[in-house]
Amino acid sequence: MTIALEIISPERLLLARPVSMVVIPGTDGDLGILPEHAKLITSLRGGLIDLYEDDEIIDRFFVTGGFAEVTEDRCTVLADQIVKLSELDAQVAAEQLVRAEEAYRIVDEADVVAWRRASDELITAQARVDAATLNESR
Incomplete structure (x- = not known):
C-alpha cells in the first residue's frame, strides 16, 4: 500500500510519486505519514524529508519551511525552498x-x-x- 506524494516548490512541481511512507519536519516535530493517515495541515520547519519504499529511505530532501497537507491517500508538501540532500x-x-x-x-x-x-x-x-x-x- 502506498501514499501519493507531491512536493511543490515555488518554481515547479518537484516530485510526484507513490511512496510507502514519507517523514516530514513538522513545526512541532517529525511526522511519519503512511497510507490512511488522519487528515491534517501542518507548517514545516527546516529539516529533512525522507521518502521510503518499504523500510528503506530512497530519497532525501532538505526543506527550509512551508506547509504540508495530508489526506488518507495523499501528502502534498508546499516547500518554501527545497534541495536534494546530496546537493x-x-x-x-x-x-x-x-x-x-x-x-x-x-x-x-x-x-x-x-x-x-x-x-x-x-x-x-x-x-x-x-x-x-x-x-x-x-
Whole structure:
C-alpha cells in the first residue's frame, strides 16, 4: 500500500510519486505519514524529508519551511525552498549558520516579529548544517 506524494516548490512541481511512507519536519516535530493517515495541515520547519519504499529511505530532501497537507491517500508538501540532500554544501551551510547566529544575537527581542524571524532562520540554518554533515558522512 502506498501514499501519493507531491512536493511543490515555488518554481515547479518537484516530485510526484507513490511512496510507502514519507517523514516530514513538522513545526512541532517529525511526522511519519503512511497510507490512511488522519487528515491534517501542518507548517514545516527546516529539516529533512525522507521518502521510503518499504523500510528503506530512497530519497532525501532538505526543506527550509512551508506547509504540508495530508489526506488518507495523499501528502502534498508546499516547500518554501527545497534541495536534494546530496546537493547541500557544508561550507555554504556553515556560513549561513554564522550569519543567522549574528542576526539572532543582535535582534531586538522587543520586536516580536523580527525576533521570530531571526529565531526561525537560526533553527533552519542549524538544521541545514546538520543535514549537510549527515550528507558528507555518507
